[in-house]
Amino acid sequence: MNHKPLALKILDVVSIVLLVTAAYLAIVVAPTERVMGDVQRVFYFHIGTAWVALVGFVFTAGLSVIYLITKDLKWDRIQVAAIEVSVMFFLITIILGSIWARPAWNTWWTWDPRLTTAAVTELIYIAYFMLRQGIDDPNKRARFGAVYALIGGLSAPITFFAIRLFRTIHPVVIAGSNAAAEGNFSMTGDMLQAFFFALFAFTVIFIDLFWNRIRLGEVQEKVEEMKLKAAW
Amino acid sequence: MKKQNVQHAPVSSQPSASYDKAVGAIVWKDLRAEFRSWELISSMLVFSLLVILIFNFALELDVKTRQSVTSGVLWATFAFAGTLGLNRSMAIEKDRGCLDGLLLAPIDRSAIYFGKFFSNLAFMLIVEAIVLPVYSFLYNTNLFQPGLILVILLGSIGYTAVGTLLAAMSIQTRTRDILLPILLFPVAFAVLLAAVKASGGILDGAEFSEISFPINLLITYDVVFIAASFMLFDNVVEE
Amino acid sequence: MLFQETTPDTSGYMIAGFALTFLILAVYVASIYVRNRNLQQDMDMLAEIEEPAVKIKARSTGRAEKKKVKPGTKKGKK
Numbered sequence: 001m002n003h004k005p006l007a008l009k010i011l012d013v014v015s016i017v018l019l020v021t022a023a024y025l026a027i028v029v030a031p032t033e034r035v036m037g038d039v040q041r042v043f044y045f046h047i048g049t050a051w052v053a054l055v056g057f058v059f060t061a062g063l064s065v066i067y068l069i070t071k072d073l074k075w076d077r078i079q080v081a082a083i084e085v086s087v088m089f090f091l092i093t094i095i096l097g098s099i100w101a102r103p104a105w106n107t108w109w110t111w112d113p114r115l116t117t118a119a120v121t122e123l124i125y126i127a128y129f130m131l132r133q134g135i136d137d138p139n140k141r142a143r144f145g146a147v148y149a150l151i152g153g154l155s156a157p158i159t160f161f162a163i164r165l166f167r168t169i170h171p172v173v174i175a176g177s178n179a180a181a182e183g184n185f186s187m188t189g190d191m192l193q194a195f196f197f198a199l200f201a202f203t204v205i206f207i208d209l210f211w212n213r214i215r216l217g218e219v220q221e222k223v224e225e226m227k228l229k230a231a232w
Numbered sequence: 233m234k235k236q237n238v239q240h241a242p243v244s245s246q247p248s249a250s251y252d253k254a255v256g257a258i259v260w261k262d263l264r265a266e267f268r269s270w271e272l273i274s275s276m277l278v279f280s281l282l283v284i285l286i287f288n289f290a291l292e293l294d295v296k297t298r299q300s301v302t303s304g305v306l307w308a309t310f311a312f313a314g315t316l317g318l319n320r321s322m323a324i325e326k327d328r329g330c331l332d333g334l335l336l337a338p339i340d341r342s343a344i345y346f347g348k349f350f351s352n353l354a355f356m357l358i359v360e361a362i363v364l365p366v367y368s369f370l371y372n373t374n375l376f377q378p379g380l381i382l383v384i385l386l387g388s389i390g391y392t393a394v395g396t397l398l399a400a401m402s403i404q405t406r407t408r409d410i411l412l413p414i415l416l417f418p419v420a421f422a423v424l425l426a427a428v429k430a431s432g433g434i435l436d437g438a439e440f441s442e443i444s445f446p447i448n449l450l451i452t453y454d455v456v457f458i459a460a461s462f463m464l465f466d467n468v469v470e471e
Numbered sequence: 472m473l474f475q476e477t478t479p480d481t482s483g484y485m486i487a488g489f490a491l492t493f494l495i496l497a498v499y500v501a502s503i504y505v506r507n508r509n510l511q512q513d514m515d516m517l518a519e520i521e522e523p524a525v526k527i528k529a530r531s532t533g534r535a536e537k538k539k540v541k542p543g544t545k546k547g548k549k
Contacts, residue, residue, distance in 0.1 A: 019496070023489060023493075026489075027485070027489065032478060033478075034478055035478070036478075036479070036481060037478045037479045037480055037481035037482070037485075038480070038481050038482040038484070038485040039481035039482075039484040039485045039488070040481075041485050041488075041489075042484070042485055042488035042489065042492075045488070045489070045492055049492075068464075068467055085499075088495065088496075088499045091495060092491070092492050092495050092496075095488075095491055095492075095495075096488050096491075096492065099484050099487055099488040099491070100484070100488070102484060103479065103481045103484055120418045120421045121418075123417075123418040124418040124419060127414045127415050127418060130407075130411065130414055130415075131401065131402075131405065131411065131415060133407075134405030134406040134407045134408075134411060135404070135405050135406070136406075140404070143467050143468070143470075144401050144404075144405075144467075144468065146467070147397070147401065147464045147467050147468055148398070148401065148415060150460070150464065151394060151397065151398070151419055151457075151460060151461075151464070152418070152419055154456060154457070154460055155394075155418070155419040155420075155421070155422055155457075158422040158449070158452065158453055158456065159421055159422040159425070161422075161449065162421075162422045162425045162426055162446075162449060205496075209499065209500070209503075212503055213503060215507075216503055216506055216507050216510070219507060219510045219511070219514070220506075220510060222514065223510050223513050223514050223517065226513075226514065226517040226518070226521070227513075227517060229521065230517055230520050230521060
């Protein structure tokens with residue numbers, strides 16, 4: 001079996017270092033936010049993971065198109081990896097959001113549109129795996145997966161805009177003003193540093209996990225091939 | 233046998249006419265079969281009424297509360313009944329071998345999609361047309377407002393558009409029927425949300441400016457998903 | 472009384488948040504590792520099964536690639 005490429009081994013180590021450093025910046029270096037206290041620190045990871053997960057999901061839609069055009073199973077493997085890693089990161093996003101919500105809004109969950117959209121999006125991609133599980137033929141599985149990922153990917157931004165139908169209490173930190181939003185805060189220098197570093201760190205970590213997951217997919221495919229041959 | 237060859241066989245000098253004919257033929261086939269057996273509509277209808285009954289007990293609605301949840305209850309009912317219809321409609325095609333027959337026919341695959349889409353939509357609208365007066369009767373409200381009819385139409389179109397595609401996929405999997413709601417509901421969430429908001433607004437007598445956004449969203453959703461579904465349908469039914 | 476809000480102590484939540492983050496990441500990495508190991512084992516087992524079949528094929532020259540040995544008969548499982 002192929003040995004892990006040196007680049008990937010290095011990336012593994014770099015990822016761990018970046019993760020720890022990001023945590024350090026978030027927990028130790030960044031100043032304590034005045035209104036919410038220490039729990040605000042999870043925000044850096046919350047946004048970091050949200051960013052990579054959402055980029056991952058968008059990337060997935062592109063992969064769907066490429067697979068449907070080329071019908072090369074390699075793209076299917078890449079898509080599975082992208083979705084799996086994104087689902088994992090988005091789960092962290094949702095959990096961190098919930099942990100932040102508890103002291104900030106006094107509730108673990110609210111059917112606030114942004115959270116609801118997040119839950120729906122996560123469910124779409126979990127459904128992706130359930131769809132794949134019910135299909136044995138790899139080509140059919142790849143085709144259906146690609147179609148569903150594309151449909152799901154298209155629906156996500158529309159769902160996001162549907163949130164405008166409701167007032168939201170979700171903080172708007174980056175852009176736009178929303179009088180009803182609670183928990184807004186503006187970021188100072190050290191906070192911005194922690195913020196951008198977390199974004200960078202999670203991007204690298206995503207790529208690392210993604211690459212590892214793709215290699216796992218390649219092994220999976222090889223085993224499936226061998227099983228088919230043995231069945232003869 | 234290469235179905236691709238069959239697909240491109242010359243049919244007539246007016247390709248669009250034969251396309252419409254193909255779509256029409258499929259719709260007509262489904263409607264005729266349904267009007268003979270009443271299989272789909274009767275089960276969707278009974279199911280809808282049962283769902284409304286359940287909501288009645290689950291929510292213990294007094295007159296005031298009822299008004300605010302009517303649109304939600306209606307759309308939940310339509311969503312569930314719709315799933316039933318979509319599943320059965322596609323399962324019938326597959327089990328009776330109609331789908332294979334359709335695939336062999338010298339028509340564009342997307343015509344199959346539109347045929348199924350229109351017949352599924354017809355069934356859903358028929359059920360909704362019956363549920364509305366029943367609900368009005370049971371709860372002594374007047375649901376027959378033109379705005380509401382429009383929203384129900386738009387919402388059903390969007391739901392059926394993506395539902396037809398996803399149903400075609402789900403009946404080909406091991407888990408079949410169970411999978412459709414899992415696939416459909418998260419994707420249809422936006423259309424259901426917009427429909428509920430728009431319906432609620434109309435029933436409350438809201439200004440047009442308030443409901444223009446959800447209605448625009450519905451139209452956008454319909455256009456996007458009819459287009460996407462019809463373009464992707466090929467990938468879902470090829471052998 | 473001075474109206475000055477003191478910063479609430481929400482460090483418990485913070486710790487929970489970071490702990491869960493690391494936990495989920497660790498579990499995911501572990502799952503990749505475990506799946507990989509299981510697949511490697513499967514591959515080794517399948518390679519063993521394939522071996523005798525390959526030998527038989529090598530003996531019969533000019534034949535189309537057709538395995539004669541049923542899996543699992545020759546060699547015992549590890």
